[in-house]
Amino acid sequence: MAARTVITWGDPRLKLNSADVGEWTPELETLVADLFDTAIAEEGLGVAAPQVGVNLNLAVIDLSCGQDPAQKIVLINPEIVREEGSQSSSEGCLSIPGIHEVLERPQHVWVKSRRPDGTWHEVEGEDLLARALCHEIDHLRGRLFVEYFGPVKRQVIQRKYQKQKKA
Numbered sequence: 001m002a003a004r005t006v007i008t009w010g011d012p013r014l015k016l017n018s019a020d021v022g023e024w025t026p027e028l029e030t031l032v033a034d035l036f037d038t039a040i041a042e043e044g045l046g047v048a049a050p051q052v053g054v055n056l057n058l059a060v061i062d063l064s065c066g067q068d069p070a071q072k073i074v075l076i077n078p079e080i081v082r083e084e085g086s087q088s089s090s091e092g093c094l095s096i097p098g099i100h101e102v103l104e105r106p107q108h109v110w111v112k113s114r115r116p117d118g119t120w121h122e123v124e125g126e127d128l129l130a131r132a133l134c135h136e137i138d139h140l141r142g143r144l145f146v147e148y149f150g151p152v153k154r155q156v157i158q159r160k161y162q163k164q165k166k167a
Helices: 026-041 127-140 151-166
Strands: 046-048 058-061 073-084 087-092 100-105 108-114 120-126
Touching (some): 073 127, 100 127
């Protein structure tokens, strides 16, 4: 198990709609461990398989950043089934390093997710966890958080990002 390289904004693989995870395999178990290692190495709260170039409906979240194994969440073929309220907060993305923008997200979400054994369960998240769930599920649908902004703001963010990359 090891951290993997995170692909960045502009890579066409980030725009793909991910394929559903089928039968659970040892390779998928390794990928999950690698995703958690990647999130920790990159100082992120989560990472989706597409961000490491794997086109699968699979993501991980750990709001404790490796401090509390009980907080590890594995999302397999997740789907938001309900959302309530709204919150506005600064959000960043491992695939767009150095960029943080205030974005409105639901305050509370309920997500249906498969377990490795094939059964389904519901993950409920409020506040930061709700934001993280929405963010990672967006990655599985080929959407980056900057796409919520209008074309002018997105262009400003892109220029800022390109400038940072060169520096």
